[in-house]
Amino acid sequence: MSQKSEKNMAETNPEHSFIVLANRLPVDRCEDTWQAAPGGLVSALAPMVRAERGAWLGWTGGFDETIPPFEFDQMSLVPVPLTEAEHRTYYEGFSNGVLWPLYHDLIVTPQYHRTWWRAYEAINSRFAQAAVRSAAFGATIWVHDYHLQLVPHMIRLLRPDVRIGFFNHIPFPPVELFGQLPWRREVVEGLLGADVIGFQRNSDAENFRAAVRKFAVDADAPPPLIEAFPISIDTEAIRQAADSEAVARTATQIRRDLGDPDILMLGIDRLDYTKGIPHRLRAFDELLDDDLLSPQTTNFLQVAVPSREGIAAYQDLRDEVERLVGRINGRFATLGRGIVQYSHHSYSFEDTVALYLAADVLVVSSLRDGMNLVAKEFVTARRNRGGALVLSEFAGAADELEQATIVNPHDISGLKTGMHQAASLDTVQARERIAAMAATVEDHDVHHWAQRFLTALQPSAPLGPAMGKSATAHRDRAAQKVTSSD
Template identity: 65%
Template structure:
């Protein structure tokens, strides 16, 4: 890229903010896109990412006021870099070792090579003195790779998932390279202060970094949602009618509980299914008047641990329905496919209770969306204390999902709230979310990144 192809603001993420549908590009759903795309448009910036196609050499193209810069990946590279190192090594390492991370040198080589390709695309897209914002665990080597070629630009890095304790990070054979990769950034952002403290501790203990220098460069920036988009959907007559149809199709139960998650072992889906079953056994939930609708969005289907989880979830749902369903009416309705924003909001409006039972979660934006959609409508949110959202949504029924008795008590409590208390709690949570929406999150991070006094860049010799 040369001349007018260079930009003052460049975002680097694993995926471009578009999907190709029936031969045409359409905006992708998701929190990162709604958070960052408006900033890219406002500044006529560029977005570097994979186009979700294999072996294609796509040229940069414009979309909705953004310059999109595709990075090509072969099928083999995608398997080793993404399904392998990203999601069978790094993901479990960052999520409390719920499943054992796998360490393969071939995956590491693929990760390093793909990160170098992303970094080179960013270098070529950035004009002199540009701001480059790198996102998530897929690209942890990119900041230092960019810095090695372009000392003139400001580099930010944001990690959307939890950061592991130093004892877990130390297991990674390539821990030094990963941490040095992050330290190429001027500002390193994480979801919670606890995560930022773990990152600082790892850099101190593994690399011998100065704690005071890190304190000003590694901080917490809890991500949020597009409040206006969720509110608009909740007030849409079409979405409200969709909500009525959902509830009617589910048998119009006295109490409708929902779970809306990616199908991931970190989400605690089995824990909520087991607790739901035991509550019916205990007589605290009436199988004739209670329904659980579990939405499990497909995720990383090429990874064996996810295939095994899907099998176990579907077996568990079938077993519980076999015990408690009546002719023409299941107690659990299970769906394994993606939903649009409008469909998700319709589910929120249809439900009485949302169950968020994450065993480890960076934030959990579903909880924030639910509270926003249900402002003025009541309802209850059961929220894992291990989701980042629990630090902000203190009016939720916060619970340790590993404690089966406590989880059952929390779910039962959610069904017993008075209308006044439910509305008071929900409105307080919705106001908390509205006070710091996704645009304010982006503005806060970029303000600190663009202010040279907020964090001093390391020289290459310090890496």
């Protein structure tokens, strides 16, 4: 690594008052240097970590390497190492072969392997120990996402003095589904180590409360604050990009390359079975077949960012999407003009915003989604420009973006109708709807989300209804357990 951009943490105070734990560090490696990683979570939390001279703990993305803690952009970064075998069992296995499908309504069937569970326990313990070593007395530790659900309890047993927050970025399933997990009690107990447990939607928070009531070891000890904290985006960054001349030129070129269609529909997602990509393509196929949209004047641009390509379900999905794209183009394309443009690679932040500006309609047909930030980015980029958003009722964003055309993606006829209505909106109505949704997002941007969560996590903050005493008792019991074992 570049010695100019890093500073060995052995020369600094390793104890930090604010610590973020996530599966990945907020940086990507580029040859022998580090670069800031894109994403809303980084833009929200990095300024707070810098302001507090705090630490961010996570995996570097490389295998079988031990990298000492280093500083980047006034943040202390603490790498948590993984071997390739651990990544396969902890990340691809338990996190994404068990928890991801289970928490997304069993769209594919989870595989419950005990070796994966043991790897998940071991890596969670590694993260917890790294946090304990880095935390000052009374520190605030914010743990993120389903990869690290055991960490709060593990930290609590070792350090009853710290404040622990946990935020789940994906849905939390109904108790009837969650109950299938052989290690359900351990996961509930792991999360209950936190002082504040945050979810995307009220329904997710209620699902977890139900799991606590059914599976908590100590039924007389209600959990700490459990609440919905809907995540959002960096609206200022989106607006600046959307207003730049370079992005505007790219957007114009995108439409020109597609033959300047009258209507350009856009889907932009990770290639994941939760996103409902085949559903929207089938609906689009029927719109063309029923002459509700003209293949001479309409295009669909589907961007599918590669994701978890080592997992069989994702390979099967890619094959299905490519078959559908081929079938639609085989039926409706003409020489020199395709109908569906399919792109299976990543785009830069600026190019992504250009795609939003180029499109007339964004289709979000998620079968289950924690939030879906693409919908919020689209309406923010298109403020004062019009356009239309088709949004699945099963995405968390549907709770906030009420002016979107809300659809049930499992209902292909209803999805088709929603896509047709969005494509047919008059200019004035389209501008009014986009403006209203953009204003909602701006009032509740990613910085508002982070501040709201951290305010709730402060020791002086009130805990949830009828839960304050139980949360304190939970911490006291943990402290007693640690003391008795010394």
